[in-house]
Amino acid sequence: MADVKLHGFWASPFSYRVIWALKIKGVDYEYIEEDLSNKSELLLKYNPVYKKIPVLVHGGKPIAESLVILEYIEETWPGNPLLPSDPYEKAMARFWIQFAVAKASVYRAFFVSTGGEDQEKARKDWLEVLKILEDQALGDKKFFGGDTINLVDISYGVLAYWFKNTEEVIGIKVLEPTTLPRLSQWVQNFMQVPVIKENIPDSHKMLAYLRIVREKIIVAEQHNK
């Protein structure tokens, strides 16, 4: 059995997507923590295009981009399937995963918003995205994948944990039971799933890190204006 390695970063939601999928599938892997301020030679060799984590290396062959890695894991270890088998349902799952990519800029705008009208607009735009997700993707299901989590839930894990922490850093709540009851319930359910509960960064460390990252980005954006 060829060996599996994962180059990741403790605070990255993209890194965790891969960890969760590997754990659900019961795949043994070696984890390599990358220092993003001092990336390893190996990482730069494995991902010359983006120079980013996560990178999965299977039998010496590297794969970059978390969503591409997820599909690879699903196809290589088909036990405990994380995508529907029906082509149409699979297409719908992929559509919703892609929706997250399409709306990433809306999330980012909210993340770096500092106050006033800009922040109010960013909050409204982001709320609209979450409403669509709750209404059209989740509906009345327990998880996006139905009774159990699948790649869609894994892709949106960033909401359940990283976004909740972001709300605390910014001091504005968007994903609440009053505004998004079903999505809020999904957050609770998702965080209770054993593989998720047991594989999540430390909250205090995460909050401190998010504060620093947000500050850095805001300062950088102000410089660019």
Place this chain on the structure above:
Amino acid sequence: MAKEVKLFGMWASPFSRRVELALKLKGIPYEYIEEDLSNKGPSLLKYNPIHKKVPLLVHEEKPVAESLVILEYLDETWKHNPILPQDPYERAMARFWGKFIDEKLLPTSAKVGLSKGKEEQEQAMEEVHDQLKILENELKGKEFFSGNSIGYLDVVANILFWFRTEEEVGGLKVLSTEKFPMICEWIEKLIKIDVVNECRIPKEKYDDYVKLRQKASKSASS
């Protein structure tokens, strides 16, 4: 049988043309509905309420949106003439490069059109060139992006035809044969294939389309 598959598309959209090309390569009969993007039809809005965009595939009344999602759906539903490779690692590579084209190359080339002033435009062009160099590298030692015959990545890379057509109608020259010999050779190879040619935009039609767009953006900014 043909009525089973409908494609809502737009003749100048590379994303729409991708799906057409895949349908033709796989020999899937379909009904094509041309959408006027300034006046979208009720069927399109009903089937794709979230993005309200083309291309939109409707198979047995079930809608599938987003060109890359549609390509995967086509391969999984019609198993003959596969466009994606069979091996999981090769598939991962095809998907990786597809994402690179749509999430990196395309937004960067859009920046060129949106840039104000020569300096900004030159900077954007340099970024496009850097990314095209990376893509060009993927053709090394291969007939096509997908190997010996055209496949998923060649279909997704159809965007390169648009770069070429923009040049032909007097736009910026992005794809010179000196800088990108392999991509230019790939284009020449591809346009000799009938079904690919059917899914290209005719230069004359595109010329008018670009002029109309330029007029529209000028009046929008005035």
